[in-house]
Amino acid sequence: MELNSMLLNEGLDLKFEDLTYKVNNWTDKFKIEKKTILKGVSGAFYQGQLCAIIGCSGSGKSSLLNALSGYKTSGYSGTIFINNKPQELKSFKKQSCYIMQEDQLHVQLTVREAMEFASKLKCLTLSLNANKLKMIDLILENLNLLKIQDTATVNLSGGERRKLSIALELVHNPSIMFFDEPTSGLDSLSANQVLGTLRELANTGRNIISTIHQVSASQLKIFDILYVLTPSGQCIYHGFTSKLLDYLAAQGLRCPLYHNTADYIIEISLGEYGDHAEKLVKYIKNGKSSEWLKNTGQKDLVKADQSTGVNINDECQDRQLIKYIYNHLIQLVILSHRCTVKTLREKFITTRLLVHIIVSAVYGWVYFGVGINASFIHDNLMLLFFSLLFIMYTASSSMIINFPLEIQILSKEHFNQWYSLLSYYISFTIVDLPIQVIVLKILMKINNSIKIKH
Numbered sequence: 459m460e461l462n463s464m465l466l467n468e469g470l471d472l473k474f475e476d477l478t479y480k481v482n483n484w485t486d487k488f489k490i491e492k493k494t495i496l497k498g499v500s501g502a503f504y505q506g507q508l509c510a511i512i513g514c515s516g517s518g519k520s521s522l523l524n525a526l527s528g529y530k531t532s533g534y535s536g537t538i539f540i541n542n543k544p545q546e547l548k549s550f551k552k553q554s555c556y557i558m559q560e561d562q563l564h565v566q567l568t569v570r571e572a573m574e575f576a577s578k579l580k581c582l583t584l585s586l587n588a589n590k591l592k593m594i595d596l597i598l599e600n601l602n603l604l605k606i607q608d609t610a611t612v613n614l615s616g617g618e619r620r621k622l623s624i625a626l627e628l629v630h631n632p633s634i635m636f637f638d639e640p641t642s643g644l645d646s647l648s649a650n651q652v653l654g655t656l657r658e659l660a661n662t663g664r665n666i667i668s669t670i671h672q673v674s675a676s677q678l679k680i681f682d683i684l685y686v687l688t689p690s691g692q693c694i695y696h697g698f699t700s701k702l703l704d705y706l707a708a709q710g711l712r713c714p715l716y717h718n719t720a721d722y723i724i725e726i727s728l729g730e731y732g733d734h735a736e737k738l739v740k741y742i743k744n745g746k747s748s749e750w751l752k753n754t755g756q757k758d759l760v761k762a763d764q765s766t767g768v769n770i771n772d773e774c775q776d777r778q779l780i781k782y783i784y785n786h787l788i789q790l791v792i793l794s795h796r797c798t799v800k801t802l803r804e805k806f807i808t809t810r811l812l813v814h815i816i817v818s819a820v821y822g823w824v825y826f827g828v829g830i831n832a833s834f835i836h837d838n839l840m841l842l843f844f845s846l847l848f849i850m851y852t853a854s855s856s857m858i859i860n861f862p863l864e865i866q867i868l869s870k871e872h873f874n875q876w877y878s879l880l881s882y883y884i885s886f887t888i889v890d891l892p893i894q895v896i897v898l899k900i901l902m903k904i905n906n907s908i909k910i911k912h
């Protein structure tokens with residue numbers, strides 16, 4: 459199905475030059491040494507194209523994607539251009555999104571709820587108007603999710619989860635989308651459906667850049683552009699998928715009949731057909747050169763040379779401050795609402811209440827009558843101490859239990875500019891506060907009633 463024209467987008471062009479990524483590595487002798495993951499690679503991905511970054515495991519595909527998307531910045535050197543201007547991360551993040559390998563979804567919400575909260579957070583509005591609701595319907599319909607809109611995300615299939623991850627980001631109409639192995643863990647039918655969705659997204663004008671671990675011959679044809687990395691983090695091919703065989707033939711490399719071309723070039727990068735990788739890196743100037751295309755009669759990789767430029771916020775400081783506070787307040791209200799809905803659907807809250815009832819009953823029984831006898835002052839102190847300890851422990855336990863489960867979702871949503879960390883933290887605390895007050899009341903009530911009855 460073709461994506462509706464309402465989802466059309468101008469797209470952004472992305473170029474990178476001499477990108478190097480170094481990490482610190484521990485040696486056998488407990489010393490730190492620098493390991494180079496990406497060695498001065500260059501390339502360009504253009505709007506309206508579906509681009510695949512392929513290579514063997516550990517070749518640096520995710521590292522390259524992390525750099526291009528701005529997800530990671532430390533350890534990287536080189537230059538990235540957006541529409542021929544140096545990448546300005548803050549504004550770039552507003553026009554891009556990064557969809558990670560693992561689908562980070564709120565399992566307590568339904569598909570529709572997840573979409574509505576995403577739309578509210580991205581549009582900074584407490585209620586969605588008819589246009590926004592129509593847009594959600596449109597996205598769900600185009601990604602075949604409308605009929606399962608009331609299903610909890612925890613019950614979705616792998617392919618549906620991946621599509622929902624895409625749908626959630628589409629609500630703010632990103633111009634460039636990064637995907638880290640979007641087909642991993644999916645059966646071939648779901649993988650084909652997800653790749654079909656990526657194709658449609660590219661057809662709407664967006665720039666779609668994806669790493670792919672294993673790609674079949676038929677799936678390979680879906681991609682316009684291939685970018686192939688060697689195990690040493692260099693580029694041996696950057697160009698049209700359809701021209702890969704011509705490129706290899708020009709170097710005297712002929713893909714065996716019925717052999718997957720993607721597998722063939724990866725095998726070349728691994729040195730299975732001799733020492734060709736170095737030669738190819740030089741020939742294509744580590745991704746910089748598209749000269750070889752001229753031999754094939756093809757023009758440049760560039761589809762369109764336009765420079766709409768990245769929006770730069772030039773508002774005065776006072777207005778920015780008011781806007782900043784207003785945005786945080788709106789985020790806080792939406793996040794508190796979402797957190798309340800999730801908390802009320804959690805089983806953990808019942809367990810928490812039960813633990814308080816049992817512990818308060820035990821304390822009441824053990825320290826019966828100590829409050830009315832001055833000779834039990836030591837027991838009074840002990841009761842106070844244990845009660846405080848228990849309250850403090852249980853109050854922090856909700857954060858300790860929930861935070862590791864939420865950290866991946868938080869990092870995805872925060873990176874994709876849904877909200878600030880401050881708003882997230884305050885909303886989490888606000889929603890937990892009434893629960894803490896209620897359980898404290900229970901603790902005191904049961905404690906007192908046991909003292910009186912005894």
Ligand SMILES: Nc1ncnc2c1ncn2[C@@H]1O[C@H](COP(=O)(O)OP(=O)(O)OP(=O)(O)O)[C@@H](O)[C@H]1O
Pocket residue numbers: 481482483495513514515516517518519520521522671
């Ligand atoms: N922070 C780091 N510290 C040490 N090594 C790292 C770090 N980040 C990446 N690496 C190493 O860099 C190499 C490339 O990693 P990366 O995840 O980019 O590869 P990949 O091509 O995406 O692999 P896969 O297909 O298996 O996901 C790996 O050998 C990895 O162990």
